[in-house]
Amino acid sequence: MLAESLVAALLATAFPSVSARPDPDLYRRAMSLASDTRSCGLSDPAPTVKAPKINPWSSISPDDVTAVWDLVHAPASGLNLTAPANATLTDNYVYFIDTLHTNKSEILPYIDGNGPQPSKYARVVIFEGGKEEPISQEYMVGPLPVSSSTAIEKLDYIFNGGKGGEVPFNGRYYDGKRSAATEPLLVSVMSSISDITVALFDGGYFGSGDKRTNLTAGSTTPVSYDGTQAFRTIMFRYPGLASYMTPIDLYVLLDITGTDATKYFLRGIVTNERFFPTVAELRAAYDAGELKNEFPQTRDQEWALLKPVAEMGVRDLEDRLAPQSVELGGKRYKLDREQQYVEYMGWTFYISFSRTLGLMFYDIKFKGERVLYELSLQEAAAQYAGYQPKAANTVYHDTYYSIGTYSATLVEGFDCPFGSTLLNITFPEGDHTEVHPDALCIFEQDSGFPLARHRTGGSTDYGFTRLGSVKGSALHTRTVHTVGNYDYLFDYAFHLDGSIEISVRASGYLQSSPYYKDQGKYGPRISEGTQGSYHDHVLSFKADFDIVDAKNSLQSTELIVVNQTQPWFPELGIFEQMELNTTLMSTEKQFNWAPNGQTMYSVVSSNSTNKWGEKRGYRLVPGRSNIHLSIGDSPFTRKQSGLLKSHLAVTQQHDNEPYANSWQNINLPEAPQHDFLKFFDGESVDNEDIVVWFNLGMHHFTRSEDVPVTLFTEAVTSIVFAPQNFNDRAQEGDLRNRRWVEVDAEGALSYEDYGVALPTCKVEAEEPVLNIGEWLSI
Known part of the structure; x- marks a missing residue:
């Protein structure tokens, strides 16, 4: 089946106007040749590359996890710990170990110069139920590997709620x-x-x-x-595979x-x-x-299972494999698996992973110049509505459940394209490191549209005299986390023009409610006894921009309407005209996208301009469904969800503000362990190291089409970071995957492929080797 899709892809790529069907024998031969994916490099691994530096953001090693576990359990530590398997509510026991975020101030001298490689530390959460006043307390353990110089200290400096890493027993994780x-x-x-x-x-x-x-x-x-x-x-x-729907x-x-x-x-x-x-x-x-x-309510959950429904019939030709995106000719990105370092078409970046935040990116550069120091998820939240305890009381922060640990093996060809590079996700779990195989994929994908194209002239039989088209593609890094009932698909796309697109899609089962005939204002009836509960999904991110260097500003370019006269239009008198009003934000603030999209926000370099004298920067381009929480003063999200209540925010970067939220904040709406609103203390964001915090999400207006599960097509949200005068011209002039077609005065057509020809798939066979490009030109 894959062979058919490969040839279909070749047909579409080579010459879309071909309508004559090739000779059946040639067609069958092409099928058999294309079925050997190795012949086109489809199953070849990504070329290897050596990262310029050891990844300073990598997770602590399995040996370190075990050594830290042994150290904190040693009697000499004084922590009086009980093994979790034997512990009760009134014992002290380790809840989790993770990698402690390394301070930016320590990493920059190393990653940008000859500074020493920063030491690594573990983050250890201990539930101390055995104390007179039981609490949860976070500790930092390091430097690692464990030695005589390794210390166990309270981890307080990254929390601003007043109690450091301490959380009262009643507000701690409900384990x-x-x-x-x-x-x-x-x-x-x-x-x-x-x-x-x-x-x-x-x-x-x-x-x-x-x-x-x-x-x-x-x-x-x-x-x-x-x-x-x-x-x-x-x-x-009712219990079962689709319990959330009953x-x-x-x-x-x-x-x-x-x-x-x-x-x-x-x-x-x-x-x-x-x-x-x-x-x-x-x-x-x-x-x-x-x-x-x-x-x-029905106990029969067949109606809510994600499998074919016989009574719906079958669509014509659905027995054929759907079109596939494949990397013909081999992969065009390079990978250092050990250091989790990637190079692609001018892009370079490091990957990291956290049990509470999942996938993170560091030191993102385009053509050797840094764009972002860090790009990471901060929270995946949901708040529900309804006139009953469950819906009214429900707010989820998925960092609370360690969203990063809810990854699973991806289905090649469905979750990610065939031939994707599949990587394992690892995280500490107890005294060992757990491995989720093939839970992250990297692949280059056809954008489905050209990066750029234009035709000129229209007097010929072809309708043009010159036509240029540049192929569009992007490198995607993707993972899916299933937290309870929902599957979140996180996709980060690095485009050829220097833009970055972040998108999140939601699928999975609704956390539904029993049907109430008088509560339609909270959601529609979706089954005999089930109502879809309205809710907000808000996904918060951190974007620590370093445009060229760390001295940046947030520029606001507002489109305003003014009344003016122009002497060459005397008959018009005073009329409305558009102008751009450009300012720099002065101090830290939370703010929203402007109505009608009439304000452009850009992070710009304070000290660097392009050849035309314009400040080099990156624009924040809203995509689909950029929202914040609908409710501003709910007792369940009053103070611990401050980051969720605006589209955007900008703050000055500080090592003691690495996160916008605490993973245990959810149970402390009136007294958060970490309060995002305290970030805004009047500091300058002009010509400073600044961080942009942004929210994506969906107002989930539930519907019968959420049965059996919510669909990725509609439940999607995105944003794009696009170059804004970062370059001197569009970043397409050095791309060779393009076609330039000309028609001369006699009507003869010629084209230039710039050395990027259609692939030739070869196998050992008695019959002559078939050149797919030649076959398509028949």
């Missing part, structure tokens, strides 16, 4: 230990009303390990407001403050859009016949 402590109370409540839940919902919950249980319990975040209290909002679904109208609210589980208590039960503070009040309403299940 398995806390869930186990809560389970007895939940089982007690649900067992006492099992006759009601069976009658109303044909299901009961007697504990996650009890064979009688045929409901799935799930929780939302946040579980606290400021760390002084804790609560758990529990929803129930919720039932039952919610249990628990108070779970502190480490003493005997003091936990029921806050209430919600069903039928009513709140019952006690089991007795719920039972009284049930006995009075006031409770019903008006729209029963």
Whole structure:
């Protein structure tokens, strides 16, 4: 099947106007030849290159992970740790180990000069339930590898909430230990009303390990407001592969403050859009016949599985493999796998990875000049709407769940094109390093349109006298993270013209709600008993621009309308005209895209101009669906989600502000561990080392087409960083993948291919070798 798509691609590339079908025998021969992908270099690995420096942003090694684990567990450390497998709520135990972000001030002397390679440190999160005042505390351990000079110190300097790396117990991550402590109370409540839940919902919950249980319990975040209290909002679904699509109208609210589980208590039960503070009040309403299940949920989840649906039939010709993007002639990018360093058509960059943030890029240069020091995800958030506890209370920060660890093997030819370079993703997990094979792909892809083209003249049979067209393509680096119900596809494209495109697509199951006929303002009905809950997706990023060097400014070019007269149009008098009003932002601020797109924002070099005297820079070009949170003052996102509440922000770069958010912030909306809003303290952003923070996302207006899963085609958001006077002219003049076609006075057509001919696929065969380019010209 792949062979057919290869020849189809060759046909389209070579001469789209060819309409005559080739000789059938030649066609069959072409199929067999093209089926050997090695003959066109399709399966050849990317050429290797040696990175100019050892990657200073790389993850700590597996040996370092194990050594750090052993060090913090040693009695001499004084941390009094229990192995996580044996720990309870009131023990001290390691939650995770990760690589500590290395300060920019330490890396620049090394990466740009002859400075020493910065030392690496581990970041260790320890849940200290055994303390008199239980907390979560972060530590930094280094320098690595572990030696007599390695120290264990509190990691406080990257947090500005007032307590450093400390988080109160009630606001810390809700892990398995806390869930186990809560389970007895939940089982007690649900067992006492099992006759009601069976009658109303044909299901009961007697504990996650009890064979009688045929409901799935799930929780939302946040579980606290400021760390002084804790609560758990529990929803129930029918179990199965599509559990998120089969919720039932039952919610249990628990108070779970502190480490003493005997003091936990029921806050209430919600069903039928009513709140019952006690089991007795719920039972009284049930006995009075006031409770019903008006729209029963189905246990049959076949309708929500991602597989063919027989009753929908089959589309004509769907038995053929869909068109494929392939790298004919071999890969045009180079890779240093060990250092995670890439070179492509003038681009160079390093790749790094974090368990909390996922894929990150550093030292991004175009033709030897730095454009970005860092490009990284900061948060993937979602906030829901609805008139019931689950939807109203639900806000997700996916860094809280360590989004980087939710990668998985990609499906070649579907998630990424055939022939992509597939790389493993690794991260510390306990005392070892976990490997997710083939979870990141790199590939060059046809843009689907020329980078540039133009024709002149139209008096000939061909409709032109001269035509130039430059082939468009881009190098993509892609990964997919499935966090619970959603699949996020992150794609970073490096284009030939020097622009960078960041896009995110969302698929997966809706976190749906049971259907309520009077709550259509929160989402449509999408099945017999299911309603699609409206929600916002907001994805926050950090772009530390260093246009040529670290002295940059944020330039605002506003298109304004003015009244003016022009003496050569005396009959018009005063009329409206457009002007550009260009200013530089002076101090740190959050701001939004201008209405009608009438303001262009560019990061420009303070000390470098192009040959025409214009400040060299990169423009921020909004793409599809650049949004921020709809709600500005929700009790669930009041202070810990400041970065999510504007399209853009600019701050001065500081080593103690490497992140816009803390991974544990979600449970502290009133008292965040790290407060993005504190970044804005009046510092200058003119001729400084500046960072742009930007949000992508989607207002998810749910629909029946979200069944079985949300589609990547519609749930997409993007932004482009494009050269703005960074160069002296368009970056296409040195590209050879182009065609120049001319028609002379007699109507004869000639063309120049600049030495880039169509590929010839060769195999060992008795028949003569077929040149695909010659075959296509028949």
